[in-house]
Amino acid sequence: MFVAKVIGTIVATRKDENLVGLKLMVTRPIDSQGQSIGQSLVAVDSVGAGVGETVLVVRGSPARTVLQNNRAPVDAVIVGIVDDMETLD
Amino acid sequence: MFVAKVIGTIVATRKDENLVGLKLMVTRPIDSQGQSIGQSLVAVDSVGAGVGETVLVVRGSPARTVLQNNRAPVDAVIVGIVDDMETLD
Amino acid sequence: MFVAKVIGTIVATRKDENLVGLKLMVTRPIDSQGQSIGQSLVAVDSVGAGVGETVLVVRGSPARTVLQNNRAPVDAVIVGIVDDMETLD
Amino acid sequence: MFVAKVIGTIVATRKDENLVGLKLMVTRPIDSQGQSIGQSLVAVDSVGAGVGETVLVVRGSPARTVLQNNRAPVDAVIVGIVDDMETLD
Amino acid sequence: MFVAKVIGTIVATRKDENLVGLKLMVTRPIDSQGQSIGQSLVAVDSVGAGVGETVLVVRGSPARTVLQNNRAPVDAVIVGIVDDMETLD
Numbered sequence: 001m002f003v004a005k006v007i008g009t010i011v012a013t014r015k016d017e018n019l020v021g022l023k024l025m026v027t028r029p030i031d032s033q034g035q036s037i038g039q040s041l042v043a044v045d046s047v048g049a050g051v052g053e054t055v056l057v058v059r060g061s062p063a064r065t066v067l068q069n070n071r072a073p074v075d076a077v078i079v080g081i082v083d084d085m086e087t088l089d
Numbered sequence: 090m091f092v093a094k095v096i097g098t099i100v101a102t103r104k105d106e107n108l109v110g111l112k113l114m115v116t117r118p119i120d121s122q123g124q125s126i127g128q129s130l131v132a133v134d135s136v137g138a139g140v141g142e143t144v145l146v147v148r149g150s151p152a153r154t155v156l157q158n159n160r161a162p163v164d165a166v167i168v169g170i171v172d173d174m175e176t177l178d
Numbered sequence: 179m180f181v182a183k184v185i186g187t188i189v190a191t192r193k194d195e196n197l198v199g200l201k202l203m204v205t206r207p208i209d210s211q212g213q214s215i216g217q218s219l220v221a222v223d224s225v226g227a228g229v230g231e232t233v234l235v236v237r238g239s240p241a242r243t244v245l246q247n248n249r250a251p252v253d254a255v256i257v258g259i260v261d262d263m264e265t266l267d
Numbered sequence: 268m269f270v271a272k273v274i275g276t277i278v279a280t281r282k283d284e285n286l287v288g289l290k291l292m293v294t295r296p297i298d299s300q301g302q303s304i305g306q307s308l309v310a311v312d313s314v315g316a317g318v319g320e321t322v323l324v325v326r327g328s329p330a331r332t333v334l335q336n337n338r339a340p341v342d343a344v345i346v347g348i349v350d351d352m353e354t355l356d
Numbered sequence: 357m358f359v360a361k362v363i364g365t366i367v368a369t370r371k372d373e374n375l376v377g378l379k380l381m382v383t384r385p386i387d388s389q390g391q392s393i394g395q396s397l398v399a400v401d402s403v404g405a406g407v408g409e410t411v412l413v414v415r416g417s418p419a420r421t422v423l424q425n426n427r428a429p430v431d432a433v434i435v436g437i438v439d440d441m442e443t444l445d
Contacts, residue, residue, distance in 0.1 A: 015145070
């Protein structure tokens, strides 16, 4: 998993039917100082995250465990809202 | 998933039989300003995407959920046409 | 797998129910000299690791084999405490 | 998937028994101008590719769908010979 | 898969019970000239590889096919000793 800031949303009218109803968010990986540390990724929201919030994103096949529809073509999901991140640096 | 621009097509006459009939597109990951942010990737089109369009690409095993043929050796699929991408930056 | 230093913890009150009770640690990949060699990753602890310790992290679907709950959306797990790392360089 | 040039072969006498009989090729990811765009990867050939040819490589678990032996430890397979790659750039 | 040089070993007394008895090696990806081309990775040895040898490493879920214990949390395995690597460059 990685910590990311939600920086936007995606609107896609024409899409796979198994994506209908899912909220697609643009997320940017960040470090403990809030600095960007990687490329943006689109993730499905499963916890009611909003733009500007700091979240926890899971990638790959494990991300699919939280989806109701197991036919949804999804490889990244927001699974938590980060309240606090305490690090040594 | 990531947002990409479709920049071309691949023609491969000699290929695995389970790829026959699939449309192979060259996609380039982009950010919200349309700038390239990563290496090009070949993805199978599942939504009728054309060259020049902005699309949503899913990678890895989850990509295979949208294929009719579960023997197709595919690790990336275009699953949506992006109408709008609104971000903070 | 990769060797990492545990550099912090994550607190997330609002999260997927299958993450409840799991300890989320921020880990930073390091080389044999303890130098950082990649972006930080959040991993679930399965061996009682503490901040400052050097650990072994497994990623992707294989990471899920050590979890009791097979619905947990987890893609990285700390599976060992590194006592010693001897390398040629 | 990605487009690559086959740049060599690997000889490994001592190996897992499930790799016996598979042809191991060194592939280098390239862009539409033939420029290298990433690190070399070893892939199993499934289409009779030769050194110098431009091919399509699939990675990860999906690569395994084309293998006869489902115990083979393989994470990358050459699944097509690229005849033509037309891109905007 | 990728070609790597075995550069060391890992000792971890406290670890997941399914890792007990497995030999953990530090591997560094190399090109055909023996130059390092990526970050070190810890892999389980399945072919009797020693420090200093050039090996073939498989990653991700496919790596698990060679393990006796299918509960072992392992995402990289050494599956061959490379005798020769002939490339165009």
